[in-house]
Each structure stands twice: as structure tokens, then as C-alpha cells.
Amino acid sequence: MNTPRLAWQTSPAVGRRSLGVLLLGCAMLGASLPRAYAAKPPPSIQLFPTTVQENLKQTAESARAMEASMQEVIYRMDQQRRLLEEAKCEGANEDPGCARLRKAIGETYAELLRGMEAGLPEMHQAVRATNESLERRLRTQLGRKKTPRDLQALLKRGGTTGERIRRSSGKRRIGRMSRQFQDYLNLVRLGARTESQSLATLAADIYLDTSETLELIALIQEEVARSRGILEIPGYWTTGELTPEMMATVSAVKGILFGEEDDSGITDVEVLDEVDEGPDFSHLILE
Amino acid sequence: MINKLQNRLGPVAVVGMAAFVMLAVSACGASKTRQEYGSTAQPGGPCLLQASHLVDQAFGDAKERLQDAGCQRYFDDYFDTLLESAAGDPGPENKQRFADFLEWSIERGVISNTQGKIRFTRYFHGTYASLPNDRSTCLATRQKGRVVRDLGEELKQKQAGLLKAVDDKQAWQTAKVNYNDLVFLIEATRLACEAES
Numbered sequence: 001m002n003t004p005r006l007a008w009q010t011s012p013a014v015g016r017r018s019l020g021v022l023l024l025g026c027a028m029l030g031a032s033l034p035r036a037y038a039a040k041p042p043p044s045i046q047l048f049p050t051t052v053q054e055n056l057k058q059t060a061e062s063a064r065a066m067e068a069s070m071q072e073v074i075y076r077m078d079q080q081r082r083l084l085e086e087a088k089c090e091g092a093n094e095d096p097g098c099a100r101l102r103k104a105i106g107e108t109y110a111e112l113l114r115g116m117e118a119g120l121p122e123m124h125q126a127v128r129a130t131n132e133s134l135e136r137r138l139r140t141q142l143g144r145k146k147t148p149r150d151l152q153a154l155l156k157r158g159g160t161t162g163e164r165i166r167r168s169s170g171k172r173r174i175g176r177m178s179r180q181f182q183d184y185l186n187l188v189r190l191g192a193r194t195e196s197q198s199l200a201t202l203a204a205d206i207y208l209d210t211s212e213t214l215e216l217i218a219l220i221q222e223e224v225a226r227s228r229g230i231l232e233i234p235g236y237w238t239t240g241e242l243t244p245e246m247m248a249t250v251s252a253v254k255g256i257l258f259g260e261e262d263d264s265g266i267t268d269v270e271v272l273d274e275v276d277e278g279p280d281f282s283h284l285i286l287e
Numbered sequence: 288m289i290n291k292l293q294n295r296l297g298p299v300a301v302v303g304m305a306a307f308v309m310l311a312v313s314a315c316g317a318s319k320t321r322q323e324y325g326s327t328a329q330p331g332g333p334c335l336l337q338a339s340h341l342v343d344q345a346f347g348d349a350k351e352r353l354q355d356a357g358c359q360r361y362f363d364d365y366f367d368t369l370l371e372s373a374a375g376d377p378g379p380e381n382k383q384r385f386a387d388f389l390e391w392s393i394e395r396g397v398i399s400n401t402q403g404k405i406r407f408t409r410y411f412h413g414t415y416a417s418l419p420n421d422r423s424t425c426l427a428t429r430q431k432g433r434v435v436r437d438l439g440e441e442l443k444q445k446q447a448g449l450l451k452a453v454d455d456k457q458a459w460q461t462a463k464v465n466y467n468d469l470v471f472l473i474e475a476t477r478l479a480c481e482a483e484s
Contacts, residue, residue, distance in 0.1 A: 134479075135478075135479045135482050138476050138479035139476070139479040139480050139482070139483060142479075143423060143425035143477075143479055143480040144425055144480075145423070146423065147418070147419060147421070147423060148419050148420070148427050148428075148434055148473060149419065149420040151418075151424060151469065151476070152414060152415060152418055152465075154472075155468050155469065200472055201468060201471065201472055204472050204475035205475075207475055207479065211478075278379060278382075279382075279383060279386075281386050284386055284389060284403060284408070284411075285407065285408050285412050285414070286401075286404040286405055286407075286408040286414070286416045
């Protein structure tokens with residue numbers, strides 16, 4: 001039985017015409033390829049790859065662990081200091097009750113120092129990893145790949161319609177550190193899903209926040225080492241009275257782990273209404 | 288955010304943010320330097336243009352002067368004078384007046400299309416034309432705070448245009464927010480760039 005032949009095999013004229021159509025199609029396809037490539041949108045910036053998100057998660061977890069270990073100790077110290085104040089022990093060095101209270105505060109403080117000494121290095125490492133990875137991403141993705149005007153274009157695309165959530169200027173962290181970093185992580189994941197370009201501002205925010213936190217942790221570690229030295233000198237610290245430096249350390253730890261309570265009633269959300277552009281001046285706007 | 292910037296970014300960010308304070312006490316918008324014509328002499332004689340309380344008349348007079356090629360070098364001065372006139376009778380119609388004036392100037396070759404766009408954007412839009420687009424942010428921010436300073440200068444121009452001439456408080460607010468965001472992002476990126484060196 002003869003094998004069925006294709007049209008171009010049976011008739012040379014048909015074959016030439018078909019080949020011509022095929023070649024023309026290839027030429028058209030080839031001509032359209034550069035346009036198709038040029039029309040492809042520029043790659044989005046990668047500020048929060050998986051590694052950075054992991055770093056954020058680790059920071060939140062290490063902060064949570066630190067908060068858990070310190071919370072009870074700090075609470076106990078606050079209670080003891082309140083009792084000391086209520087007992088009006090200032091100047092009453094001979095009073096045995098006041099002496100016991102001061103000794104208890106001193107022991108609690110020593111416990112706090114041990115906890116910080118144990119937990120701070122891990123927290124420092126986690127925060128530093130987040131800081132350094134974001135620093136690299138900011139440098140490569142924004143610093144080297146983008147012009148300052150590109151950054152403006154990124155900001156223009158960011159946020160929901162006319163609304164931006166920003167941190168109030170001059171305010172310290174409100175709420176727990178673990179919560180803050182968990183919020184950061186949630187914002188990153190939300191931004192990744194919606195491809196919001198406000199990720200650039202978020203990256204900058206986290207970078208500066210972690211830079212500040214690292215400096216604070218370093219200062220606290222310095223004070224912890226100094227205080228431990230004092231406690232280890234036999235007979236040097238007998239009164240159990242916390243010095244201003246010691247109290248500053250306790251405040252710093254509380255600030256870094258638990259932030260401040262927001263009782264202002266003011267939200268951080270700054271809502272910018274949609275601007276009524278009126279007549280169209282787009283032909284006079286520099287892109 | 289400002290506290291964070293002040294703690295982390297040093298004097299440059301403070302200078303940038305201080306532009307806000309300067310704006311609050313500044314009497315009027317700053318004159319742009321005469322980059323187009325390089326002239327520092329004040330217009331005199333037939334080129335002289337006085338500020339007028341009648342805004343339409345002021346624009347008409349400016350166009351009349353500019354029809355003389357010898358007076359076109361004073362375009363910057365005329366623009367400043369028009370801003371002064373418009374500030375005496377602020378309102379949204381002034382934006383259209385300036386747009387018409389710039390289009391007229393472009394059509395007659397007094398300024399180029401790009402110069403017209405830059406001018407309009409600097410004074411009457413919330414985005415910033417002074418941002419460099421010819422080099423990376425790391426390179427651009429090596430010039431000792433130049434980018435932030437230029438942003439501050441442009442912020443003053445937007446005050447003169449959006450707020451004083453057009454009385455568009457919402458647009459002015461947007462311009463300020465954009466300024467804040469830009470300084471924040473640019474300075475954070477600058478720190479990241481410098482950390483490597």
C-alpha cells in the first residue's frame with residue numbers, strides 16, 4: 001500500500017507555496033520577538049527573598065524567647081521597687097526590712113543580668129543577620145540598580161489608594177519586639193502577594209530599625225558585663241541599691257523587648273485623600 | 288521616622304528635614320538659578336517686568352516681553368515675578384495660567400519642551416524633577432548630601448507654586464509626604480551603600 005503523501009510531496013507548486021508561507025511565518029515571528037522582549041516589564045526588585053524572610057522570622061522568634069525569659073524577672077523587679085518606694089526606705093539604711101527588700105532587688109537584678117547574658121548574643125546574631133541581609137539587598141537592588149528617580153517611581157506605586165501606613169516620627173517602638181518583627185514579616189508576605197512596591201520603604205524601615213536595635217543591644221551587653229564585674233567583687237556591692245546605670249540598663253531592656261504602651265489614642269495611619277487633579281496637565285509633567 | 292533618621296543618618300538628614308522649618312518661616316518661594324541662560328543681571332529697560340496685582344495682566348505683560356528675543360534671557364525672573372503676582376491672588380486657575388504660559392513659551396522656542404516640563408513639575412506637581420536619573424543611587428549619594436539638598440530646594444519651589452500661587456493644600460501636603468518618603472528611602476539606601484566602603 002502506498003504511504004499517503006503530503007501535499008507538498010505530490011505537487012511541486014503546492015510545496016513551494018507552502019514552504020513560502022512557512023518561511024514568511026518564521027520571518028514575522030522573528031520580527032516580532034524583539035518587540036515582545038522590549039514590551040516585557042522590567043524585573044521587579046527582590047528585596048525580600050526567602051533568606052531575608054527567614055532572618056526576620058528568626059529575629060521574631062529569638063525576641064519572643066528573650067521576652068518570655070525576661071518578662072517574669074522584670075515584673076518581679078518592678079514589684080520590688082514599688083514596695084521599696086511604698087515602704088519609704090530612702091535613707092533608711094539601718095532598717096532590716098528595707099535591707100531585705102534591697103537585697104531581694106539585687107538578687108533579681110543579678111538574675112536579670114544572667115538572663116540577658118544568656119539570651120542577648122542569640123538575639124544579637126538574629127538581628128544582625130536581618131540587618132546585614134537587608135543592607136546587601138538595599139545596596140544591590142536599590143543602590144546599584146536604581147537611580148534616585150527610579151526610587152521615586154517605586155514610592156509612587158506603593159501603598160493602597162491614597163493611604164500609607166507610616167511610623168510616627170520620634171516615637172520609640174510600641175509593643176513587643178517579637179510582635180514588631182512578626183508584623184514586618186506579615187507585611188513582607190502581603191507585599192509579595194500583591195507586588196506592592198511599598199516594600200522599598202518597608203525594607204528601609206526594617207534596616208534602620210535593626211541598625212538601631214543592634215546599637216542598643218551592644219550598649220546593653222557592655223553594661224551587663226560591667227555590672228557583672230561589680231557583682232563579682234566580694235563585698236563591693238552590699239547595699240543592693242541599684243545605681244542609675246543599672247536602672248538605665250533595665251529600662252533599655254524593657255524598651256527594646258516590650259516597647260512602650262501606646263495610650264495616646266493616635267493611630268499611625270496617615271490617610272491621604274485622593275487628589276482631585278482637575279484639568280489634565282500630564283503633558284507638562286516630567287516622567 | 289525623623290528621630291530614627293536623626294539617630295542614624297547624621298547631619299545630612301537633619302539638614303534635609305530642617306528644610307521644613309525653613310519653609311515655615313520663609314516669606315516667599317526661592318528663585319531658581321538661571322541655569323537656562325546663565326545671566327545674573329536683573330531685567331531693565333524694555334525688558335523690565337513689574338509684579339502686578341492683576342494676574343492675567345501680569346501674564347500678558349510677560350508674554351509681551353518674551354516676544355523680544357533680547358528679553359528671553361530673563362525668563363527665570365519673569366517666572367518668579369508671575370509667581371509673586373499669583374501669590375497675591377491665589378487660586379486653582381493660576382495652575383492653568385502657568386500651564387498655558389509654559390506651553391506658549393515652548394511653542395515660541397523660548398524654552399524647550401523638556402525645560403517646560405521640568406519647570407511645571409518643580410512648581411506644580413508632587414513628584415520631584417531634581418532627582419538624578421543618569422547614575423545609580425549609590426553613586427549619586429556620594430556627593431555629600433547633594434541629592435537631599437536639591438530635594439529641599441525643590442520643596443521650596445513647590446511651596447511657592449502649589450501652596451502660595453495655587454492654594455492647593457492637598458497637593459502641597461502630598462508633595463511634603465513625597466519629600467519625606469524620598470529622603471527616608473534615599474538616606475537608608477545611602478547608608479547601605481556606604482556600609483560596603
